[in-house]
Amino acid sequence: MIEFKDVSKTFDVKEGQVAAVRDVNLTIPDGKIYGIVGYSGAGKSTIIRMLNGLEFPTTGSVTINNTEISKLKGKALREQRLKIGMIFQHFNLLWSRTVFENVAFPLEIAKVPKAQRKEKVLRLIELVGLKGRENAYPSELSGGQKQRVGIARSLANDPEILLSDEATSALDPQTTDEVLDLLLDINKKLGLTVVVITHEMHVIRKICDQVAVLDAGEIVEQGPVLDVFKHPKQAITKRFVNQETSTSSQDDTTLAVSELLKKYPNGLIIKLGFHGDQAQLPIVSSVIRKFPDVDLSIIEGNIHQTTEGALGSLYIQVISDNQDSVKEVLSYLNTMRVETEVIEREQ
Amino acid sequence: MNNNGFASYFQLSNVDWPKMWLATWETVWMTLVSIIVVAILGALLGLLLFETSNSKSAGARALNWIVAAFVNIFRSIPFIILIVLLLPATQAVMGTIIGPKAALPSLIISAAPFYARLVEIAFHEIDHGVVEAAQSMGATKGQIIFKVLLPESMPALVSGITVTAISLIGYTAMAGAIGAGGLGNLAYLDGFQASNNAVTLVATVIIVLVVFVCQFAGDIVVKRIDKR
Numbered sequence: 001m002i003e004f005k006d007v008s009k010t011f012d013v014k015e016g017q018v019a020a021v022r023d024v025n026l027t028i029p030d031g032k033i034y035g036i037v038g039y040s041g042a043g044k045s046t047i048i049r050m051l052n053g054l055e056f057p058t059t060g061s062v063t064i065n066n067t068e069i070s071k072l073k074g075k076a077l078r079e080q081r082l083k084i085g086m087i088f089q090h091f092n093l094l095w096s097r098t099v100f101e102n103v104a105f106p107l108e109i110a111k112v113p114k115a116q117r118k119e120k121v122l123r124l125i126e127l128v129g130l131k132g133r134e135n136a137y138p139s140e141l142s143g144g145q146k147q148r149v150g151i152a153r154s155l156a157n158d159p160e161i162l163l164s165d166e167a168t169s170a171l172d173p174q175t176t177d178e179v180l181d182l183l184l185d186i187n188k189k190l191g192l193t194v195v196v197i198t199h200e201m202h203v204i205r206k207i208c209d210q211v212a213v214l215d216a217g218e219i220v221e222q223g224p225v226l227d228v229f230k231h232p233k234q235a236i237t238k239r240f241v242n243q244e245t246s247t248s249s250q251d252d253t254t255l256a257v258s259e260l261l262k263k264y265p266n267g268l269i270i271k272l273g274f275h276g277d278q279a280q281l282p283i284v285s286s287v288i289r290k291f292p293d294v295d296l297s298i299i300e301g302n303i304h305q306t307t308e309g310a311l312g313s314l315y316i317q318v319i320s321d322n323q324d325s326v327k328e329v330l331s332y333l334n335t336m337r338v339e340t341e342v343i344e345r346e347q
Numbered sequence: 348m349n350n351n352g353f354a355s356y357f358q359l360s361n362v363d364w365p366k367m368w369l370a371t372w373e374t375v376w377m378t379l380v381s382i383i384v385v386a387i388l389g390a391l392l393g394l395l396l397f398e399t400s401n402s403k404s405a406g407a408r409a410l411n412w413i414v415a416a417f418v419n420i421f422r423s424i425p426f427i428i429l430i431v432l433l434l435p436a437t438q439a440v441m442g443t444i445i446g447p448k449a450a451l452p453s454l455i456i457s458a459a460p461f462y463a464r465l466v467e468i469a470f471h472e473i474d475h476g477v478v479e480a481a482q483s484m485g486a487t488k489g490q491i492i493f494k495v496l497l498p499e500s501m502p503a504l505v506s507g508i509t510v511t512a513i514s515l516i517g518y519t520a521m522a523g524a525i526g527a528g529g530l531g532n533l534a535y536l537d538g539f540q541a542s543n544n545a546v547t548l549v550a551t552v553i554i555v556l557v558v559f560v561c562q563f564a565g566d567i568v569v570k571r572i573d574k575r
Binding site for chain 2: 052054077078079080081082084086088090092093094095096097105106108109110137138139157163
């Protein structure tokens with residue numbers, strides 16, 4: 001279990017002091033994938049780097065399985081680091097070494113005998129799907145392959161924790177998904193705890209069990225991924241969730257909605273939210289059947305898979321000469337197991 | 348002996364070949380010995396400069412300042428003046444101020460600071476993320492130096508050695524002019540002072556060839572080890 005307790009970090013700069021992290025309290029359970037999302041400069045990197053002592057808190061404590069990382073120094077810290085793997089946005093491979101030698105690197109650091117190294121390295125290379133490329137140099141690999149080497153390297157000393165520092169941010173969407181699948185696979189197979197920091201909500205949705213949203217060094221929201229996606233509370237969280245759940249850009253939908261509101265002042269625009277099994281209910285057709293005097297048009301809809309099931313939203317417009325029917329539709333929708341949100345006209 | 352006309356350059360019969368080969372060997376020997384010492388000393392000084400350059404501790408900063416001052420001062424002294432300046436020290440250390448051996452201290456002291464700077468730059472060019480990755484794996488300072496810094500900057504270190512070696516060849520010739528032996532000495536004494544232009548020309552050609560071989564070998568090694 002990883003615990004951040006009242007962790008703050010200030011950096012001294014020429015202009016004075018900058019608070020990178022403020023009063024962070026986090027508990028990360030074993031075996032889970034925990035995501036920390038935030039814009040650049042929010043303090044994500046500082047937080048993750050405290051886990052392997054590349055950064056130390058100014059106040060507060062960081063504890064992994066009852067060992068206070070923030071107090072370790074020298075040899076004790078180096079030994080702790082052997083148990084923590086890390087992957088990086090820019091891979092940070094040694095270009096002078098082959099794939100094999102790169103994966104063997106942490107084993108050399110841990111002084112594992114050469115004979116044992118070979119067998120282990122080959123197994124890891126196979127695990128990340130790079131069999132046959134052992135003798136290639138990083139410069140001969142694609143970005144996704146380089147990150148696979150990075151992952152194999154991070155697993156070499158059988159870590160209990162894997163830290164992912166924006167590991168997919170330099171990759172294209174297709175490769176990102178492949179690398180994320182690999183991380184998910186490794187989490188399941190090896191049962192290790194994974195801490196992911198990212199600015200992409202996509203990463204959170206795809207692999208994380210829990211998420212914390214970081215804004216200006218503070219955690220403004222945290223919880224299970226599905227809950228945060230369903231009921232984002234803070235404005236910044238909503239922005240992150242929208243970034244992921246709207247297929248067209250959110251601005252386009254907002255624009256279309258406000259146009260429709262202007263054009264049909266007696267119409268009602270409702271945003272429906274689905275998750276899990278609800279996404280499969282035939283809600284629209286049952287509304288049409290039940291309210292024959294109501295016109296219903298679909299504005300925009302989408303659906304996404306998370307680790308805990310599907311998550312979708314649908315914008316519909318309800319128009320009728322009879323305002324009572326419109327209200328009835330709304331109350332009918334409320335009785336269905338679906339979340340409704342009436343989009344108001346902008347003042 | 349016609350020593351004025353253009354044709355005098357090609358009177359190869361005036362060349363004392365055994366003497367020429369001996370001088371060539373002296374030049375090569377001076378260059379080789381000094382470059383080996385310069386490579387080691389320069390790498391150490393460069394590493395010291397690199398490690399102390401971003402340090403927060405006052406001691407390291409002071410050390411950096413001292414090393415940097417030493418490097419800058421000896422890099423700025425013109426070589427011919429440095430030799431003269433070091434004559435007493437050379438006498439004390441090497442027991443003589445003439446011959447190839449006597450040239451070594453000034454060759455080394457002039458080239459090591461220069462190479463130290465090249466080493467420092469080479470280390471700074473390594474992506475800091477790679478060093479950090481090694482730290483995150485629990486590497487010690489020594490492991491970082493021998494497994495990350497040196498191998499990752501090897502092409503730059505080798506091309507730096509090539510450049511340093513070539514300027515050292517030039518310095519040996521200068522040292523030769525005041526009695527260190529080698530091709531410079533031969534060209535000055537037997538060529539210039541005895542007005543034997545053929546000796547000067549042959550010495551020049553050999554020096555140029557030595558430089559070419561040096562550059563060529565350096566380029567080949569860099570090409571082989573550079574996997575970027």
